[in-house]
Amino acid sequence: MMRVSRSAVVSGLTMALLLGAVVALQAMRERAGAGSPSTRPSYLYVSSPEVVSRAALSFKSLIADVYWIRTVQHFGSARLAAPGTQNYDLLFPLLDLTTSLDPRFKMAYRFGSTFLAEAPPGGPGRPDLAIRLLEKGLAAQPDRWEYAYDLGFVHYRRRNYASAADWFGKAGAVPGAPTWLPPLEAVTRTRGGDRATAKLLWSELMRGAGAEDTWMRNEAARRLRQLDALDRIDAVSRVIAAYRARTGHVPMSWAELIGAGALRGIPVDPDGLPMQLNPYWGLVTLDPKSELNPLPTNEDSTP
Numbered sequence: 001m002m003r004v005s006r007s008a009v010v011s012g013l014t015m016a017l018l019l020g021a022v023v024a025l026q027a028m029r030e031r032a033g034a035g036s037p038s039t040r041p042s043y044l045y046v047s048s049p050e051v052v053s054r055a056a057l058s059f060k061s062l063i064a065d066v067y068w069i070r071t072v073q074h075f076g077s078a079r080l081a082a083p084g085t086q087n088y089d090l091l092f093p094l095l096d097l098t099t100s101l102d103p104r105f106k107m108a109y110r111f112g113s114t115f116l117a118e119a120p121p122g123g124p125g126r127p128d129l130a131i132r133l134l135e136k137g138l139a140a141q142p143d144r145w146e147y148a149y150d151l152g153f154v155h156y157r158r159r160n161y162a163s164a165a166d167w168f169g170k171a172g173a174v175p176g177a178p179t180w181l182p183p184l185e186a187v188t189r190t191r192g193g194d195r196a197t198a199k200l201l202w203s204e205l206m207r208g209a210g211a212e213d214t215w216m217r218n219e220a221a222r223r224l225r226q227l228d229a230l231d232r233i234d235a236v237s238r239v240i241a242a243y244r245a246r247t248g249h250v251p252m253s254w255a256e257l258i259g260a261g262a263l264r265g266i267p268v269d270p271d272g273l274p275m276q277l278n279p280y281w282g283l284v285t286l287d288p289k290s291e292l293n294p295l296p297t298n299e300d301s302t303p
Contacts, residue, residue, distance in 0.1 A: 064102035071095055071108070075115050079122055088124035091115060095133055099140075109137035110150055111215060117154050130154045145174035149181065149208070156188065156201060165189040180204055199227050225270040226292050233284045233295075236267045236275065240282045250282040 071094040078086045095112040099105055115123055116130035131154055138147040152167030165188040172181030184204060187197055206220035243262050244250055254277055257263045267275045273287040286293055 060101045064098050064105055064108075067094055067098040067101065068105065068108055071098060071112065071115075075123075083121060086121050088126075091124060092126065092129045092133070096136075099133065099136060103137075103140035106137075106144070106146070107213075109134060109147060110213070113150055113154060114216070114219070117157060127154050127158050143174060143176075145171040145177035145181070146208070148174065152188070153201065153205065161188055178208060180207075195227055195230065199224060202227070222292065226295055228270045229286060229290075229292050229295060232267060232269065233275070233286075236263075236284050237282075239263060240277075240284070244282060250279060251277070252279040253277065 071091065074090050074094060075088070078088050078091075081087070091112075095108060095116070098108045098112075102108070113130035113134050116133065117123065117125075117127040119125045131151060134147050134151045134154070138144065138151070141147070148167050148171035152164040152171065155161075155167060156164035165185045168181055168185040168188055171177055172185060184200065187200060202220045202223045206217050206224070209217040209220065239257065239262050240251060243257060243260065247260075251257045251260075251262075254263065254266045258265065267284070269275060269286050269290055269292060271290060271292065273290050276285045276287060277283075278285070286295065
């Protein structure tokens with residue numbers, strides 16, 4: 001009996017090491033491979049969740065952690081790639097493998113859906129896959145109100161406010177869910193699509209992030225600063241429009257507006273960096289060094 005037990009342990013460890021080596025090998029291959037991420041072929045040596053789950057034996061959680069690390073590496077390297085070369089093809093397959101090995105991997109579902117839904121170039125722009133991933137998580141853990149909330153969040157970003165409100169309502173109906181979800185459902189049904197609602201959603205996401213969700217909390221804070229920056233740009237743009245209507249020309253500099261009494265000083269973004277003024281078109285933009293770039297467009301300035 002002792003010999004069989006020892007053999008099983010050795011076999012399991014061997015399989016775990018082999019699977020870990022496969023993941024590491026692929027990571028090394030992508031780092032060392034020639035060409036940009038968009039020109040290199042994207043594939044997994046082991047792509048079937050069923051095969052990996054059977055092979056991992058009792059080491060599923062360990063292998064899930066390995067694949068999660070690989071997921072974060074893939075997303076980060078693609079996001080930092082040169083413009084036009086981003087390739088996120090492996091993102092969903094890696095997340096699918098991770099959550100198949102560990103169906104209760106909360107971080108993989110929540111962060112993974114955020115990665116998938118992020119619009120290009122910062123992400124693949126695949127909210128459909130984000131929804132698929134979160135529905136998989138909710139099927140595994142129906143008592144997780146966070147997954148229903150995140151589903152509403154993804155639908156909100158797609159401007160499908162009715163579905164977003166439905167999911168916020170479902171999240172609020174889960175025992176132990178926070179009390180701010182029912183009001184959020186009501187606000188979404190009546191005010192969906194405006195920037196104020198976007199701020200509310202990001203604020204609640206930041207407040208609801210757990211102690212381990214540092215990335216989520218920081219991302220929500222950055223989104224709120226972006227929305228604040230958009231408000232500031234709109235306010236300054238109205239000042240420029242009024243000045244142009246009064247003088248018949250676009251101001252050539254901030255000093256011209258300050259000298260005319262239209263502004264008290266050079267406008268700054270929420271991080272304190274001076275805003276930029278295009279003297280030919282009167283357009284206001286952020287400093288190129290601002291961490292808030294690129295700002296959401298009018299079409300996607302909601303969360």
